[in-house]
Structures are given as C-alpha cells and as structure tokens.
Amino acid sequence: MKPFAYVRAHSPAEAVQEYAARPGARFLAGGTNLIDLMKLGVESAQTLIDVSRLPLDRVESGPGGALRIGAAVRNSDLAAHPAVRERYPVLSQALLAGASGQLRNVATTAGNLMQRTRCLYFQDPGKPCNKRLPGSGCPAIEGVHRDLAVLGHSEACVATHPSDMAVALAALGATVHLLGPDGERALPVADFHRLPGERPERDTELRPGELITAVELPPPMGPSLYRKARDRASYAFALASVAAVLDVRDGVVHDVGLAFGGLAHRPWRAGAAETVLLGAPATPAAFAQAADAELVHARPLRDNAFKVQLARNLAVDVLSALAARAAGAAA
Amino acid sequence: MAGKGARAGSTRQRAHPEAPPRAEHRSAVTLRVNGEERTLTLDHRTTVLDTLREHLGLFGTKKGCDHGQCGSCTVLIDGRRANSCLLLAVAQDGARITTVEGLAAPGPGGETLHPVQQAFLDHDALQCGYCTPGQICSAVGMLGELAAGHPSLVTAPGSRPGLTAEEIRERMSGNLCRCGAYAHIVAAVQDAGRAPGDAAGRPDGDPRHLQDGATP
Amino acid sequence: MNARGANGRDADGRGTNARGTDGRGTNGGPAGARAASDPLGAPTARRDGRAKVTGAARYAAEHTPPGCLWARSVGAGIARGRITAVHREDALSVPGVTAVLAHDNAPRLLPGADPTLWVLQDNRVPHRGWPVALVVAESPEAAREGAAALHIDYAEEPHDVLLTARHPELYTPETANGGHPGVRERGDFGAAHAASAVRVDGTYKVTGLHNHPMEPHASTAYWEDGMLVAHDSNQGSTDVRNDLAALFGLAEDQVAVINEYVGGGFGSKGTTRPVVVLAAMAARHTGRPVKLALPRRHLPAVTGHRAPTLQRVRLGADAQGRIAALEHEAITQTSTVKEFVEQAAVPARVMYTSPHSVTIHRVVALDVPTPSWMRAPGEAPGMYALESAMDELAVAVGADPIELRLRNDTEREPDTGRPFSSRHLAECLREGARRFGWRADDREPAVRREGNLLIGTGVAAATYPVYFMPSHATATAAPDGTFTVAVNAADIGTGARTVLAQIAASALRTSPDRVRLDLGDSRLPAAPVAGGSSGTASWGSAVHKACTELTERLEEHDGLLPPEGMSVGADTVQEATAPSPYARHAFGATFAEVTVDTVTGEVRVRRLLGVYAAGRILNPVTARSQFIGAMTMGLGMALSEGSTMDPRFGDYAERDLASYHVPVNADLPSIEAHWIDEADEHLNPMGSKGIGEIGIVGTAAAIGNAVHHATGLRLRELPLTPDRLLRDLALAGLLPVAVPA
Numbered sequence A: 001m002k003p004f005a006y007v008r009a010h011s012p013a014e015a016v017q018e019y020a021a022r023p024g025a026r027f028l029a030g031g032t033n034l035i036d037l038m039k040l041g042v043e044s045a046q047t048l049i050d051v052s053r054l055p056l057d058r059v060e061s062g063p064g065g066a067l068r069i070g071a072a073v074r075n076s077d078l079a080a081h082p083a084v085r086e087r088y089p090v091l092s093q094a095l096l097a098g099a100s101g102q103l104r105n106v107a108t109t110a111g112n113l114m115q116r117t118r119c120l121y122f123q124d125p126g127k128p129c130n131k132r133l134p135g136s137g138c139p140a141i142e143g144v145h146r147d148l149a150v151l152g153h154s155e156a157c158v159a160t161h162p163s164d165m166a167v168a169l170a171a172l173g174a175t176v177h178l179l180g181p182d183g184e185r186a187l188p189v190a191d192f193h194r195l196p197g198e199r200p201e202r203d204t205e206l207r208p209g210e211l212i213t214a215v216e217l218p219p220p221m222g223p224s225l226y227r228k229a230r231d232r233a234s235y236a237f238a239l240a241s242v243a244a245v246l247d248v249r250d251g252v253v254h255d256v257g258l259a260f261g262g263l264a265h266r267p268w269r270a271g272a273a274e275t276v277l278l279g280a281p282a283t284p285a286a287f288a289q290a291a292d293a294e295l296v297h298a299r300p301l302r303d304n305a306f307k308v309q310l311a312r313n314l315a316v317d318v319l320s321a322l323a324a325r326a327a328g329a330a331a
Numbered sequence B: 001m002a003g004k005g006a007r008a009g010s011t012r013q014r015a016h017p018e019a020p021p022r023a024e025h026r027s028a029v030t031l032r033v034n035g036e037e038r039t040l041t042l043d044h045r046t047t048v049l050d051t052l053r054e055h056l057g058l059f060g061t062k063k064g065c066d067h068g069q070c071g072s073c074t075v076l077i078d079g080r081r082a083n084s085c086l087l088l089a090v091a092q093d094g095a096r097i098t099t100v101e102g103l104a105a106p107g108p109g110g111e112t113l114h115p116v117q118q119a120f121l122d123h124d125a126l127q128c129g130y131c132t133p134g135q136i137c138s139a140v141g142m143l144g145e146l147a148a149g150h151p152s153l154v155t156a157p158g159s160r161p162g163l164t165a166e167e168i169r170e171r172m173s174g175n176l177c178r179c180g181a182y183a184h185i186v187a188a189v190q191d192a193g194r195a196p197g198d199a200a201g202r203p204d205g206d207p208r209h210l211q212d213g214a215t216p
Numbered sequence C: 001m002n003a004r005g006a007n008g009r010d011a012d013g014r015g016t017n018a019r020g021t022d023g024r025g026t027n028g029g030p031a032g033a034r035a036a037s038d039p040l041g042a043p044t045a046r047r048d049g050r051a052k053v054t055g056a057a058r059y060a061a062e063h064t065p066p067g068c069l070w071a072r073s074v075g076a077g078i079a080r081g082r083i084t085a086v087h088r089e090d091a092l093s094v095p096g097v098t099a100v101l102a103h104d105n106a107p108r109l110l111p112g113a114d115p116t117l118w119v120l121q122d123n124r125v126p127h128r129g130w131p132v133a134l135v136v137a138e139s140p141e142a143a144r145e146g147a148a149a150l151h152i153d154y155a156e157e158p159h160d161v162l163l164t165a166r167h168p169e170l171y172t173p174e175t176a177n178g179g180h181p182g183v184r185e186r187g188d189f190g191a192a193h194a195a196s197a198v199r200v201d202g203t204y205k206v207t208g209l210h211n212h213p214m215e216p217h218a219s220t221a222y223w224e225d226g227m228l229v230a231h232d233s234n235q236g237s238t239d240v241r242n243d244l245a246a247l248f249g250l251a252e253d254q255v256a257v258i259n260e261y262v263g264g265g266f267g268s269k270g271t272t273r274p275v276v277v278l279a280a281m282a283a284r285h286t287g288r289p290v291k292l293a294l295p296r297r298h299l300p301a302v303t304g305h306r307a308p309t310l311q312r313v314r315l316g317a318d319a320q321g322r323i324a325a326l327e328h329e330a331i332t333q334t335s336t337v338k339e340f341v342e343q344a345a346v347p348a349r350v351m352y353t354s355p356h357s358v359t360i361h362r363v364v365a366l367d368v369p370t371p372s373w374m375r376a377p378g379e380a381p382g383m384y385a386l387e388s389a390m391d392e393l394a395v396a397v398g399a400d401p402i403e404l405r406l407r408n409d410t411e412r413e414p415d416t417g418r419p420f421s422s423r424h425l426a427e428c429l430r431e432g433a434r435r436f437g438w439r440a441d442d443r444e445p446a447v448r449r450e451g452n453l454l455i456g457t458g459v460a461a462a463t464y465p466v467y468f469m470p471s472h473a474t475a476t477a478a479p480d481g482t483f484t485v486a487v488n489a490a491d492i493g494t495g496a497r498t499v500l501a502q503i504a505a506s507a508l509r510t511s512p513d514r515v516r517l518d519l520g521d522s523r524l525p526a527a528p529v530a531g532g533s534s535g536t537a538s539w540g541s542a543v544h545k546a547c548t549e550l551t552e553r554l555e556e557h558d559g560l561l562p563p564e565g566m567s568v569g570a571d572t573v574q575e576a577t578a579p580s581p582y583a584r585h586a587f588g589a590t591f592a593e594v595t596v597d598t599v600t601g602e603v604r605v606r607r608l609l610g611v612y613a614a615g616r617i618l619n620p621v622t623a624r625s626q627f628i629g630a631m632t633m634g635l636g637m638a639l640s641e642g643s644t645m646d647p648r649f650g651d652y653a654e655r656d657l658a659s660y661h662v663p664v665n666a667d668l669p670s671i672e673a674h675w676i677d678e679a680d681e682h683l684n685p686m687g688s689k690g691i692g693e694i695g696i697v698g699t700a701a702a703i704g705n706a707v708h709h710a711t712g713l714r715l716r717e718l719p720l721t722p723d724r725l726l727r728d729l730a731l732a733g734l735l736p737v738a739v740p741a
C-alpha cells in the first residue's frame, strides 16, 4: 500500500468536487472492503475522500410509502430500522445474513453495493486476473471456481458479486441515486451492476467521480423473504441466495420480485421467472417452472453446477414459504 | 484518569523513530482511548489496530488476520463493536475507543473486572487467550445491541430478541476461536448479560466508567 | 477390564454449561486413595485466565524493544524454479525501508537443521510461497509497501503439485511421522479377505487442512552482547533454541527463546518455523531488534499443514461383522524439501481385532508446501476412513454400529500383541450411547424428516497414543513456605501452567497457590515440545519427580531454610525411554446428530457428544475445554474446512479465514465432553494420558456416519459441503417434496 492523502468530506458536493480535483482519488466509507483490498495490493488510492460521515446517514420515509436510505447508513442500523424490519423484511434479513455484527456496524449502504468480488484470484496480485489487471487472463475458468458464476459470465470473467444486501434491493426494485460532476442521476439497482462482458474491470455503471447518495425503495409490494446457503452457519459469503417479494391474491401471483445472489457478476433479477409467475397459481409447481425459466440460461463451470440446483431449490422454497404465509393470512 | 493513562501503556510507549511520511500522507489524530485523550501524528495507512499495538503499546487488542475475517481485533468505537484492523486511525479522529484494557473498572482496592471478563473466567471460556480480548469486547458491544433491541438473523420477524443461546451464537459468530471455546463463551455471555448492573453499559456498549459524563 | 472403568462412572455429570467450579469423582488415580484435598484432579481455574481476559498477557509480537524494526516476508511467486535476480531498488526507495534480505545477502546459516529452515540461503524455489525475501522497515506500513515493491525474477520450471492415487512417483516410505513403520503386515490379508462372508471396500478422501491458530506465527528477535534473544510463538522453546543455536553456530546458552504466551498452535508451532530464523537474520543484518508477524495468508505455505490423503480401507468379516481381514492404504504427499508422511494407516494397527492385516503408507514428493503436524496427525484422517468403513460394515451386516465395534474389541494391540495398559473403548461407547440417547432400533437411513430436513445420528470411535518424552524440571522451596517450580513447558492454551502447578502442589503436599510455576523460556530446565498430547505427561513427570524429591529432602531437613531456599533438579530421561510392555493409548467415542437440508445441501450439527477414557483427568476444567475444543476442530474437518491445491499455481487456494472456513460459534448448538474415570498404573506418576488431540479423532467420521443415517448417502469425501451434498441428494431423489423435478 502506497501512502495517500486523506480528506474528510462534509457535504456530498464537496466530496464530488474533491474527487474531481484529485487524481487517483477514491471514496472511503466504512473501509471494510476498500482497506482490505488496499492491504492486499488489489486497490490503491492517492487520496482517500472519507464519505463515511456525510449527512447521508438517515433512513427517511418518502412520498407514497417509499423509503430513502442514505448512502452512509450503517448496515446494522439499516437492518434494525423499524420501517425496514416491518415493511421490507427481506432487506433486513439479507443484511443480517451478511458478514458479522462488528462488520455490519461499520459497513455502509453504498460500500456494500460497491464491494468487489471474492474471487480468490482477484484477491491475489501475484496471479493474473482480467478484473484486476485487464488483459492478463482469467485463471478461474479452469481453476478454483466452485463459488463463481453460472449466469451471465463471459470468457473474460466468471466472478460473482458477493453482496447479500444488493440481492434484496434487486428484488425490491430499488433505485440508486448518484451525484456526479454532471449532476444527479438515478439507476435501477438491477442495472447498477454490470455483467463482465469484455470489460470485467468495471463492476458497475458508476461513472468516475460519481458518489452514491442514497438508495430508494418503492412502497413494498408484499411480504418478502431472504434465504442464503453457505458453507458454515454464519460469517460466510453466499454460495447462492434468493430474495423474493410476493403478492398473492386469491391463490394467484399478482406481483412478484425475485432475485438471485451468488450466481452472477451482479445480483440477478430473475425477469424471466417473474414473467412466468405473473398471473400463475401460487404453487410449488409454478415456482419450479418459473425458476427453470430463469435457470435454463445457466452455463455452469466444471465445479459449480450445484448452484443451478441450489438456486432452483431456494427459489421454490422461499416462494412457497411466502405463498403459504399468504394463504395463512387469507384463511 | 491519570492512573488509567499510565496503565494504558505509557511504559511501553516508544518514540516512533521512523522516517515520517510526507506531510500530505500523515495527520495529527486524536483518539480517546480508554478514557484518555491521545494525540499522535500518524501515517494515514495506520489502522486503529496498529495504532493501539505499535504506537500506544496496547497489545490487548489482537491481530489474527488483519482483514476483518476473525474478530480478534474487535474494539468498541464510540460504544459500538468494530474490527479495528480495517479502520484507518485518521478516519476515527475524535472517536472514543475502548479496548480490553479499558473494560475493568478502576477502584481503590484494585480494578474490578467487567462482568463479561469475570464470566469468561468463571466459565473457562478461553484457552490460548488470543481470541479472548476480541470475544470480550464483541460480547460487550453485542449485549448493548441486544439491549437496544437490534435484531439478528435468528430473531423472529417483528419480535424483540432475547438473551438466548441461539441469539448469542449468531451474534458472536464474527469472532473465531480456533481453540473451540464457543460453548463456554456462550455460557459466559449469557451469564454476564443476565448479571444485575447490566454488563452492557447502556446506551451503548462502553462500560459505565468510560461513558461520557462518567466521573472517573 | 478394570472394574471401576467398567462401571462407566464419569468424571462429572456436566456438559456445555459446566462452570469451572464443579466436577466430582476425579479422585483416585493409580495410587488409589488420595487425600480429598489433593489439588491433582481438582477443578482448578486457569492460572493465566486473568492475564488473558484483561489483555495483560503478552504474545510474541507484543514486545517492541527500543529501536525495533518491522519485517515483512515475501513468498516465492512460482511453484518451482530458481531466482535469477532480486531487484531491490524500488523496495529500498520506499521511505522507511532499511533493508531487503534475500539469498544473495542474508546471513549464512549452518547446515544440519530442518531443511524448511534453510531460508534465504540459495536461489532454489521448491514451492510457491517459500520465503524468498524479507523487507525490513521503520514501520509496519513501510514494510508492507516495501514488500509489494520488491521485484524478483525467476527461471520457472514445470511443476507437479497434484496428488493422485496413480501418481507414478508414489513410494512406500521407511517410516511415517512418529517413527511408525511405513508398512505392517500380519497373516494373509488376501486369502482371508477372499474367504470373508462380508466385504467392505471404501476409498476416502480428505483435503489439505490448515492449523490456523488464531495467533499467526511471529517472532521479535534481537542480538545483545553476542546473544540471540527471541520472543517466538512456538510449542517448545527448548527445541527452537537448539535449532537456532545450530543454524547460527552458537552455544545453546547464547540463545534465549521466550514463549510465555502462545496463541494456539495445533502442531503448526511444534517445530521451529522460518519466522524466527528470518527475524534473527534480519536483526543480525540490521543490528536492531526486528519484529516479524506472518501475514495470515502466508501460513499455509510456511507453517505446515495436514497433507491431503486418499485412503482405501478394505474389510473382510464374518456374517456377524467380526473382522478377519483389514487393509488400510494411505496415500499422501510431501514436499521436495523434506519428507513428512501423515501416518493415517497407523490407527488401524491399534483399533480392532484383525488377524490378517496390511497397513501401508504411500507418498509422493510434490512441488508443494511441506506438510507437518496438525492436531492428531495420522489419527484424525486415518480414523475418519477406518470409522467410516466400520459404519459401512455395520450397515453391510445389519448390526448396530456400537454393537459392531464391541464385537471387534480386543484386549491386545493387534499389531504388537502387547496387552493394553488400559482400554475402555467399550465403556466409552456404552456411556456415550446412554448419555446421547442412542437408539439401536432406529438405524434405517433416510427416514427421519422434519420438513425439508433429514435427521441422522452417527457414532465413531477415537484413539490416540500415549507419548512420554524426557524432560527436566527444578523445584525450589523458599524459607517463607512457598515454592518455585521451573520447567520449560509451553502453555499454548492447554492449561499446562495450571495443571503443572497442581502436579507440583500435589507432590509438595501444599496448595497450588503456594507454587509459582515458571515456563515458556528456554533458559529454564530443558523440556520437550507441547505435542503429541504428551506435554502433561512429560513435563509433569519431571515436575512430580523434582517435587517428590524436594518433599523428601525437606522432611529430612532440620531448622530454617537458607535464604536461597532448597532446590532439587530432576530429569526423566530414564523413565521416558524405558520400553513399556504395554500398548498405551487413550480411547473414546463420539456421537453426532445432524440435519441435512434438502433445499440447500447444508449439513449442520445439532449435537456433538464425546466420551473419553484418557487416564486420570488432572483438571476437569481445562480438560473439558481441551476435549470440546478438539471436537470443534473435528466438526470443521467434517463440514467446512478444506483447501484446494491449485494445479496451475501450486498453492492452496483458500489461504485466508474468509475462504478457509473454520467453525464459528453458530456451528455448535450443543457440544458435550465426558470421561470415564480410568485408573492405569502403567503410564506415569499422575496416571494421565494425553487429552489434547483425541477430541478431533472420530468426530469427522461420527458426523459423516450421521449424514449417512440421515440420507443414506455415503460421501467418502470431506468436507461435507453443500455442493457435494446437493449433487448426491439429487441423484438419490431426496430433494424436497415441494420441488418437483
């Protein structure tokens, strides 16, 4: 790690200005991913612009029942927020399924979205990796890749995005709010992360110097649930996960949001599955059919075909649980 | 506070003779460590963990992985538990930091162990002791979170979490113990959490004698 | 069989919630009646507990002598070849970097010691991660930056890192670890196996495993008046002192190695590691104290590990499951630096009646990191295979697995024909079954469902040999009625400090709080490593001897003691090297209840229970912690720990604690250890067997057997991660009912 300058920003505008003014600048939030990677020599910065104490630390109810989450809200505070627990349980659960109590106390909304893949080659500067060093190759394709992608990967990169929170946000149809040198803009969270294609070095659609200011949730469309499978009972990244929001009326799927984690370079919003489900009976058979409609596109690597089965099982399980709950409530 | 400060490692403190980094790469940082204000000029790269250990001689906080993967370095930052190995000291300027050395309450007849420390002894909740300070600080912070009603993954939706073994296990999972003292750690934390005079000095995890407004 | 043991009286009736203040029934060692107030066997709180819970305990990297420098080691970036150039300029231009040591400028070492310590001496790279340079700087940050800025050129050679059962260079070693013969044969396995009514043939696979003590290996070293002083994290500082003296050409009294507190080792700190050698070299090179703490990611390449094993077990038995023929073949790897052979086939020489037997090791030297001791080397992987095969045999003959083991119990060690000094395996199995609520009438696999969970229970036996090594100790009586006992033991978390004080107090007929116990410094009386679960027996015998003699001398002494007190030294070279007519082993039984989630393939342990017969338990508080701690590591071995040799790069892929999954608190809902009160006069004056390792033995098999009971699936490969389970659950049609195919 090379020495760097440090600036604490006091307003989002100042953060963006500082970034523009300083070559090699990076935003620092909780630091739980950035400092980790800087120690490994994977990331570097000439200036760290500390955005962790910006006045973006509030969770506010918006018009029409929406919820606006500040970029600097700590993961633990967000998970414990009464509005989130009550109205968006999938988000609270996803956050609580990630990392550890002490990491969540530090990690922020924006940092969580921006965290980088846990691909073991990416984390080892002694080895090639297209994401870290474009053009150097992707040893994971033939190498150790049990934890890597089955959907949407490319010849250049088969990494997965590790966030749990982002999977819930994708299912909820959240929007990411950005402030850049050219002003504000917003992106649906499902489009925020990229697929690797030929440019795996780019994880997201964030433009250089853009600051995430908030994540906005639309009013909840129904009951929701998160489920994650992992190698040990806690403090481990997902092998695969599912976030689902399901609105069942009279036994029929009225609305649904479904997203997979651990399968792709981005949280995978399961559009094909959702299409199958809309108007379908809320039954395990329909859920399985929907999952298949999404997973038929899976292209597993040598050692990760289990993820397709796992994702299918998780989707059916989570949707069935939500449907059962709806049936129970209706009865 | 003076006695506390002396204990906080001044005997071990060393004049840091290193070639200082260039001015734009270092800052004066003030941390309130275990009740005592410490101002140091630090390389921006210096973590809170290395500040405690290598600059302040407070070796109670351990380095097990240096990457947020083990919990050995857990301290309380403004009363909340955090992995000090991933925090830059410069970014914590002005923060209140409580380490394992600051948990016991000073008293005229010697210090009184924090209830969590005492419970760890009572339950033999340690072996090699290397994860222990992190476990203890984590437990103190965790009891504060629990008391504040923060949920964990095992908390039933909509309910208030209790001091159950299941809750403790999940919440303490950010602290690895390779010696495998988990079962005893759970028993110790449960005991300490039940102790009258609440082990988690509310409103946050800092022990009572270190909270703002506490009279030393 | 001993009557007391046969009653299966356990030492204390408590499980996980035991506080350090109870524990009945541990009185009565080999000497029979002991005073009720005998400190030996009494539940005694850990002596260093307060220092550890207050943060006062100082570990190796927690000393910063004036002028101290920080070092960072650099591992080879190739799997095999030679260093052709070390480009230091960039590293040396990093502000604060004071030196870069490599093979071209590092102090020379004398040959002779462990070849893994032969670092920075030549340009050869035997495996990826082998230490090739050391950057020394005025701050940890500068050392890290300097290490990243160091450029090394290599001439790469093709490497060979993959263990296969058909590797052309597999050979049978003369001996495996522990000096066990590479091969043993009795009777005519082939004929007996062919003639057997029931045959079982299984191949079991255990991946590479890493010790990962929570304190990474570290040393702070300095030279003072020609003397080398090192605070070093190790399991035996006498041995480290001797190695350093040999490497640097010093007399033994010119080296002091201090290991007062050690943050775990589990075997990885049982031999001298390059860390202390590098720190000492750098301190000599720079003329200043140097502190080197190994980054966590370096541990797998530099500090030993459990090598992967491919094991084939073939059993031939009669219709009742009595074994006639047993073959255990263990295939493993070592490095090109040094031969280390995991003695996985050895427990099959001890466990069961087996008139016709072949136990054989085969090993290949690959371009991989050098394996070494990891908690219960040999027994841990070997008993996973053997005890899984026993479960398969139980299924094959339709016997309850406990009953099957009882049918194969033996009074003599099959391999040597020697009688056991004590063997209470049967009692452990019965007592465990009772406590666990074992149901012999519920052995049908894959029939217990709770929603999407399949439930199963499993059992396995455990064993671990009794080792006893020579040690020295001194005991001194002071005029004020207190005592000081000195022995260079290491307390790596076992409770040695506490137990040795109890042993001393018992022999001195005083209370432990009148005994000061000094350990963890090579200037103390020489003592062996904390390894092979032998520490308490080895050090304790010397302490016992010194204290007993001191007691006698005090009885003869008239009048006041002189101001310097009265001292007695003892060594146990004779006792420890005297051959025993007995086969001496501890035994145990582990029980597990698991759930297998058919949605996710996740296996979780609901309950883990062990019952051990390990001689006299000297301190139930620290003993329980040892047992459950090792069982926890066994749970990791079963479910989540494993590391993959990367064929392209030649390193273990999972080198950090985020990818190498040691168990976390949530993995252990319930864990209990109990013991049989075992009297054995053929051990040592305390009547104790080692307890530090047996807990890991058998645990993985018990869990694997429980998974079979839950699902009917026999995976034969660890760890039992969701990817493996899901694949087999799908093949077996065991996915959740709610998921139509």
Ligand SMILES: Cc1cc2nc3c(=O)[nH]c(=O)nc-3n(C[C@H](O)[C@H](O)[C@H](O)COP(=O)(O)OP(=O)(O)OC[C@H]3O[C@@H](n4cnc5c(N)ncnc54)[C@H](O)[C@@H]3O)c2cc1C
Pocket (backbone or CB within 6 Å): A026, A027, A028, A029, A030, A031, A032, A033, A034, A035, A036, A051, A071, A097, A098, A099, A100, A103, A106, A107, A108, A109, A110, A111, A112, A113, A114, A115, A162, A163, A164, A165, A210, A211, A212, A213, A235, A236, A237, A238, B067, B068, B069, B070, C658
């Ligand atoms: C051992 C371990 C286990 C973990 N397990 C899990 C897990 O199971 N599930 C999971 O989801 N996560 C897990 N995590 C990851 C953790 O959630 C992330 O590290 C954390 O969320 C990152 O947040 P941060 O605020 O610390 O980000 P930082 O590290 O500060 O920043 C991360 C990135 O975000 C950028 N950034 C930060 N703020 C902004 C902003 N406002 N605008 C634009 N860019 C910004 C930074 O420049 C940087 O590139 C784990 C981490 C560790 C160390």
Ligand code: SF4
Pocket (backbone or CB within 6 Å): A117, A119, A120, A121, A122, A128, A129, A130, A131, A132, A137, A138, A139, A140, A141, A148, A156, A157, A158, A159, A200
């Ligand atoms: S999968 Fe992506 S991140 Fe991993 S090595 Fe390949 S290019 Fe790098």
Ligand code: FES
Pocket (backbone or CB within 6 Å): B062, B063, B064, B065, B066, B067, B068, B069, B070, B071, B072, B073, B074, B083, B084, B085, B086
């Ligand atoms: S040292 Fe900070 S989490 Fe391991």
Ligand code: FES
Pocket (backbone or CB within 6 Å): B125, B126, B127, B128, B129, B130, B131, B132, B176, B177, B178, B179, B180, B181, C214, C263, C264, C493
């Ligand atoms: S006590 Fe040794 S790691 Fe926890």
